[in-house]
Amino acid sequence: xxxxxxxxxxxxxxxxxxxxxxxxxxxxxxxxxxxxxxxxxxxxxxxxxxxxxxxxxxxxxxxxxxxxxxxxxxxxxxxxxxxxxxxxxxxxxxxxxxxxxxxxxxxxxxxxxxxxxxxxxxxxxxxxxxxxxxxxxxxxxxxxxxxxxxxxxxxxxxxxxxxxxxxxxxxxxxxxxxxxxxxxxxxxxxxxxxxxxxxxxxxxxxxxx
Numbered sequence: 341x342x343x344x345x346x347x348x349x350x351x352x353x354x355x356x357x358x359x360x361x362x363x364x365x366x367x368x369x370x371x372x373x374x375x376x377x378x379x380x381x382x383x384x385x386x387x388x389x390x391x392x393x394x395x396x397x398x399x400x401x402x403x404x405x406x407x408x409x410x411x412x413x414x415x416x417x418x419x420x421x422x423x424x425x426x427x428x429x430x431x432x433x434x435x436x437x438x439x440x441x442x443x444x445x446x447x448x449x450x451x452x453x454x455x456x457x458x459x460x461x462x463x464x465x466x467x468x469x470x471x472x473x474x475x476x477x478x479x480x481x482x483x484x485x486x487x488x489x490x491x492x493x494x495x496x497x498x499x500x501x502x503x504x505x506x507x508x509x510x511x512x513x514x515x516x517x518x519x520x521x522x523x524x525x526x527x528x529x530x531x532x533x534x535x536x537x538x539x540x541x542x543x544x545x546x547x548x549x
Contacts, residue, residue: 343524349384369420470506502524530544
C-alpha cells in the first residue's frame with residue numbers, strides 16, 4: 341500500500357507547529373521541506389530552527405544549493421531519512437556519504453526535467469528516490485507527466501529502493517498516481533488546504549491503496 345506522507349513547507353515556526361499537530365492526528369511519518377533561498381527563490385524554516393519531533397519519523401528534504409553544508413545540523417534532528425536534490429550545485433556525493441556515516445538513510449530527489457541517468461552513480465547508496473511532480477521550491481504546482489516514465493526507469497535500475505512522488509496531487513491526477521504504485525506520496529497543498537485535513541487524508545489512503 342502507498343504511504344501518504346504529509347509535507348510541511350513553512351517559513352513561520354507557529355505555522356509549522358500547527359501543521360505538526362495535524363500530522364500527529366494522521367500518521368507517524370512526515371516530511372520537512374527545507375529551502376535556502378538560493379536553490380529556489382523561496383526560504384523556509386532551517387533544520388536548526390526546529391526541535392526533533394518526538395514520536396514521529398521525520399524525512400528532511402533539502403532543497404538547497406550546497407547540501408553538504410546542511411548535513412551536520414540536519415543529522416542533529418535524528419531524522420528517518422535526509423533527501424538531497426539531484427540538481428544541487430555541489431557536494432551531492434559527499435553529502436550522501438556524510439549522511440550515511442551519521443547513521444541516517446540517504447535519499448535523492450529529482451526534478452521532472454532531470455534525466456534518471458543523473459542519479460545512477462548514487463543509486464546503490466540510496467534508501468529512497470523522490471520524484472518531484474514539478475520543479476522543487478514551491479507547493480501547489482501542476483504535475484508533470486515525466487514522473488511516470490521516471491518511476492519505471494528507477495524500478496528497473498534498483499527494484500529495492502523506496503520510490504516517492506512529491507507534489508502535483510489533485511483530483512485529476514489521482515488515478516494515474518495510483519496506477520504508478522509509488523511506495524510513498526508526499527502531499528502539501530492538496531492535504532493541508534482541504535476543508536477537513538482528516539477527511540482528505542483518508543480519501544487519499546482510499547484512492548492510492
